[in-house]
Amino acid sequence: MSNPDHIGPGTHPVLECAAVIETSLKSVADVNPAFMTTAEKRAALVELTDLGSQLESLRLRVIAAAGDVAEADGDPNVASWLTPRTRTGAGANHQAEKLATSLDTRWSVVAAALASRAVHLEQAKVIVAALDRLLASAEVPEDVMAPGRARRAALPARPADPGPQDPLHRRSTVV
Numbered sequence: 001m002s003n004p005d006h007i008g009p010g011t012h013p014v015l016e017c018a019a020v021i022e023t024s025l026k027s028v029a030d031v032n033p034a035f036m037t038t039a040e041k042r043a044a045l046v047e048l049t050d051l052g053s054q055l056e057s058l059r060l061r062v063i064a065a066a067g068d069v070a071e072a073d074g075d076p077n078v079a080s081w082l083t084p085r086t087r088t089g090a091g092a093n094h095q096a097e098k099l100a101t102s103l104d105t106r107w108s109v110v111a112a113a114l115a116s117r118a119v120h121l122e123q124a125k126v127i128v129a130a131l132d133r134l135l136a137s138a139e140v141p142e143d144v145m146a147p148g149r150a151r152r153a154a155l156p157a158r159p160a161d162p163g164p165q166d167p168l169h170r171r172s173t174v175v
Contacts, residue, residue, distance in 0.1 A: 014062060021055070053121040057114040063097055064104035102128045106135075109149050 011019075033041065066078045075081035078100075079093035086093075103111035103124070110127050113119045119127065134140060 014058065017058070049120065050117045053114060053119075053124075054117050056121045057111070060096060060100040060103060061111070061115075063100040099125060099128060102132060107131055109152050112153075 033044070036044065063078050063082075066081075070076065070078045070081040073081055077094075077097060079090065079097040082088065082093045083090045103114070107128050110119070110124050110131075114121065114124045
């Protein structure tokens with residue numbers, strides 16, 4: 001949002017969120033992180049990484065719902081519409097649209113995990129790619145997939161900071 005001043009009553013919550021984020025980022029644009037304590041930097045690194053994935057989750061949900069935008073403007077897909085308007089790479093936008101579609105149509109548990117910060121963006125990409133390969137390699141009946149989805153949804157959320165001493169932490173960061 002280049003002008004958050006136009007946010008008012010009746011504005012969609014996603015646009016309100018974008019305006020708040022923009023305002024918050026502007027408020028720290030001139031703040032030098034070198035003056036943060038070690039503990040503050042540690043907390044900021046983790047929090048900003050988590051928030052980055054959570055923000056990308058929201059963007060992917062909007063991409064998945066924005067087919068009408070591309071159609072209305074005569075573009076073949078959302079990625080093609082987005083590329084010139086955001087000055088971002090076509091390849092990255094096509095990958096994002098593919099991921100957004102997969103999360104929206106097939107892997108809602110992964111989408112929910114990404115939105116809730118239970119997994120990070122890179123982890124979600126790996127999970128979706130593996131699940132898509134699994135489905136492409138063999139016909140997996142829904143009665144086989146449903147219990148697995150239910151078990152994954154019932155798993156507890158990841159700890160806030162598993163720490164480097166946790167062997168699962170080391171393995172998950174390699175992915």
